[in-house]
Amino acid sequence: MSRLYLPLLLLFLLVLQGIVFNFIPNNLIQAGWMFIVHWVFIFLVLFTLFYDLEDTYYSVFFAILFGLMIDVVYTSVIGVYMFSYAIVIYFVHGLRKILHANFYVAFLLSIVSVGLVDFIIYLIYTFIGISDMGMDTYFVYRFLPTIAINLFSFIILHVMFKKKLVRWSNQRFDVKSST
Amino acid sequence: MSFFRRKRLFTILLGFIILVSLIGFSMLDRDDLSAAEEFLQDTIGWLQQIVLTPINYTTNVIDNIDDMKNVYEENKVLKQQLATYQQTLYEVQELRKENDDLMSILDKTNSLSDYQPIQATITARSPEQWFKLVTINKGKQHGVEKDMAVITGKGMIGKIQSTSQFTSTVLLLNGFDRSNRISVNVNLSEQDEDARGFILGYNEDREQLLLEFTDYYEGISEGEYVFSSGLGGVFPKGLQIGTIEEVTTDQYGLTQIAYIKPSADLYDLNHVIVVDREMPTSREIAQDPEITDEEDEENDDEIDLQDEEED
Numbered sequence: 001m002s003r004l005y006l007p008l009l010l011l012f013l014l015v016l017q018g019i020v021f022n023f024i025p026n027n028l029i030q031a032g033w034m035f036i037v038h039w040v041f042i043f044l045v046l047f048t049l050f051y052d053l054e055d056t057y058y059s060v061f062f063a064i065l066f067g068l069m070i071d072v073v074y075t076s077v078i079g080v081y082m083f084s085y086a087i088v089i090y091f092v093h094g095l096r097k098i099l100h101a102n103f104y105v106a107f108l109l110s111i112v113s114v115g116l117v118d119f120i121i122y123l124i125y126t127f128i129g130i131s132d133m134g135m136d137t138y139f140v141y142r143f144l145p146t147i148a149i150n151l152f153s154f155i156i157l158h159v160m161f162k163k164k165l166v167r168w169s170n171q172r173f174d175v176k177s178s179t
Numbered sequence: 180m181s182f183f184r185r186k187r188l189f190t191i192l193l194g195f196i197i198l199v200s201l202i203g204f205s206m207l208d209r210d211d212l213s214a215a216e217e218f219l220q221d222t223i224g225w226l227q228q229i230v231l232t233p234i235n236y237t238t239n240v241i242d243n244i245d246d247m248k249n250v251y252e253e254n255k256v257l258k259q260q261l262a263t264y265q266q267t268l269y270e271v272q273e274l275r276k277e278n279d280d281l282m283s284i285l286d287k288t289n290s291l292s293d294y295q296p297i298q299a300t301i302t303a304r305s306p307e308q309w310f311k312l313v314t315i316n317k318g319k320q321h322g323v324e325k326d327m328a329v330i331t332g333k334g335m336i337g338k339i340q341s342t343s344q345f346t347s348t349v350l351l352l353n354g355f356d357r358s359n360r361i362s363v364n365v366n367l368s369e370q371d372e373d374a375r376g377f378i379l380g381y382n383e384d385r386e387q388l389l390l391e392f393t394d395y396y397e398g399i400s401e402g403e404y405v406f407s408s409g410l411g412g413v414f415p416k417g418l419q420i421g422t423i424e425e426v427t428t429d430q431y432g433l434t435q436i437a438y439i440k441p442s443a444d445l446y447d448l449n450h451v452i453v454v455d456r457e458m459p460t461s462r463e464i465a466q467d468p469e470i471t472d473e474e475d476e477e478n479d480d481e482i483d484l485q486d487e488e489e490d
Binding site: 011014017020022030034074075077078079080131 | 194199200202204205220223226230231302305307312314340446
């Protein structure tokens with residue numbers, strides 16, 4: 001049963017991402033600040049750290065699948081989110097072997113990876129001409145607010161799902177987790 | 180170990196190739212979405228409506244309570260307006276009747292300004308703010324087609340970028356560029372003739388639309404209304420787009436340009452109307468050449484007549 005929860009949760013977060021505009025004050029957006037929520041991605045980071053084993057790559061698979069869904073549903077260019085989500089989750093999965101997964105590691109790793117993902121997305125969109133933002137404007141108006149809002153959501157998601165993920169992982173793979 | 184490294188490099192390279200080919204695929208000028216994309220958009224759109232319904236309900240209740248505070252003052256103002264409104268209503272009826280009569284004399288049944296409204300609700304806005312896209316809950320099954328104009332009560336907000344069976348994606352005015360120009364008329368209050376031009380795109384820094392006039396016009400003042408002219412072959416005539424903020428010349432000083440403030444609020448959207456124009460659009464004519472034979476003459480008449488009116 002727990003196998004089904006994960007894609008459903010990710011789908012729910014994907015749906016919520018489209019509705020978040022209702023809760024961001026209009027005057028902030030009109031002033032040029034960009035708050036990009038990467039809830040699906042944050043959940044995937046937690047997923048990699050607390051659910052996946054060293055030799056299973058479910059998180060990378062879901063990163064490809066849900067990245068593609070974000071591309072299709074919310075943007076008009078396919079492949080950008082898919083590629084950047086997959087490659088950064090793969091990178092996090094690689095780091096997982098070296099690092100001990102606790103709250104602080106997860107916290108730092110999600111800052112770094114959200115920053116990396118957003119920067120890769122920025123680079124690709126700049127390259128194909130969808131955004132024409134300068135690097136300095138990007139860092140002030142998009143990078144920092146995006147990191148801030150995603151950190152906040154990381155804490156909420158961590159509190160809600162960390163224990164569940166570990167439990168589901170144990171059920172699924174039937175081993176004692178290291179955390 | 181080196182085998183694994185080579186495999187990893189190979190995977191990343193393969194990822195790059197897939198990325199480039201997918202981007203290339205989606206940058207093609209496609210008329211329709213593929214079935215898989217349509218299915219995905221419909222499913223997600225449907226889920227979004229389910230989640231959004233209780234949220235909208237609560238915001239409505241809160242708004243209603245807010246409104247109740249101002250009821251007394253609003254009522255006074257509205258009563259005053261009602262007296263003049265009756266007068267206008269009568270005039271409009273008379274004018275409409277007269278217009279119908281005159282049209283029947285000319286054997287004209289439909290004009291460029293006629294349209295069928297399709298009511299829709301916004302279900303989602305793209306979290307990626309570089310794409311000025313919103314999703315609405317009406318699709319092909321409700322008669323929505325690509326390139327139709329989307330308006331609110333205050334004016335135009337954008338056009339349909341792609342449609343699925345039950346949802347469609349709207350490109351907002353602030354995402355317009357040179358590939359989606361709008362042919363517009365500017366209502367000159369001092370002269371009989373309207374100034375003509377094109378909306379070329381959106382200026383991010385000024386947050387205003389850029390209008391380029393096809394001719395040089397004297398005496399365009401700030402605050403004049405800008406309407407769609409319907410001659411671009413996509414939108415009906417007479418949709419309000421915005422008001423002129425500043426008139427200048429372009430960087431070479433050759434053409435006259437103006438900056439336009441959109442009249443609709445592009446950030447606070449909830450209920451919108453998709454505009455299905457009754458005259459065949461250029462896209463419909465291209466798809467179905469039979470229309471051309473029947474309606475071509477009529478179209479020509481249309482444009483000739485307009486010219487005469489303006490001359």
